[in-house]
Amino acid sequence: MKILHTSDWHVGRTFHGRDLLREQESVLSGLADTVADERVDAVVVSGDLFDRAVPNAEAVAVCARVLKRVRAAGAQIVVTPGNHDSAARLGFLGAFTEAGGLHLRTRIADLAEPVLLADEHGPVAVYGIPFLEPETARQALGVPDAKGHAGVLAEAMRRVKEDLAGRRGARSVVLAHAFVTGGEPCESERTIAVGGVQDVPGGVFSGVDYAALGHLHGQQTLAEHLRYSGSPVAYSFSEARHHKQVWLAELGPEGLAGVEKRALPVPRALSTLSGELEDLLVAPEHEDVADHFLSVTLTDRVRPLDALRRLQSRFAHAVHVEWRPEGGRTGELRFAERVRGHTDEEVACCFLEDVRGERPGERELGLLREAFAAAAREETA
Known part of the structure; x- marks a missing residue:
């Protein structure tokens, strides 16, 4: 059985104020081609399908079109919510969509009830663990003394493995949205720390054939069976050197048979430039990044x-x-240190010099003095 592991779609997210829906739909629709070309049996999305708990209508429409194309290409789809999603909203129509091949695993109470798939070697149990906010999850799971994310995920995996033990011969895939120890974060992820504790040891996911992780936006391998797919699109300049890809995991008769990368297209590259403004505007060597998303550091004196x-x-x-x-x-x-002992005029002049790189001229000084005099008269009155 072939499983295409993706996560962190963040449909509806913007990039420094720029709408990304067109780029997101272009990249994500390409998953349908991979499903058809590779004869993929199931596509899993390990959290953060949307960027907001209440996505706008355009984001919902893009996501619906992408999921429809993937399903039409022949794959079952399993989705769990991440920390950006609203589990309740995402799972609203879960009982109906399952009949059409879209399986939404959004309820903590259902995390040990797998989506059951099958191939010529027998059953494959796909478990979806929704993002577990510790304070809420420890009560829902009946473990009030569980500590942080590690504690509630350990209980979730205990339940998963207990259910799996009763399914003799079944191979297993687990979807989880978490910060697993050893993972490398980047700037575009929202912290999931609670009380300073967010890490989950990788050993929590022992005993299953493949753990499809979400939350971190760079593709990573923590163990042969324990991987982050990363986000399909770059969402910060810290991801400029990422090669966006998905994992294609194959389950053989005895479990995990192999995992391969499949590259995703880059809708618009990310680059950084540094220099003085006038030089950057004319230097011919920068023509190759003219169509990239750019972060620019200006070194002008003023x-x-x-x-x-x-x-x-x-x-x-x-x-x-x-x-x-x-x-x-x-x-x-x-x-506080720099203004101590200085007049209002000196403080104002220092401020202008700090933000502009040069001291105010005589005309500006005159305007400042007039403003201070007017303020003093008002205060006296």
């Missing part, structure tokens, strides 16, 4: 005005700019 708009005149998809003057301060201000 902060350029309207920098992002000017950059976008050449780089239409520049979305992020920061100013780090070469050889100058990077913006760390110890305000």
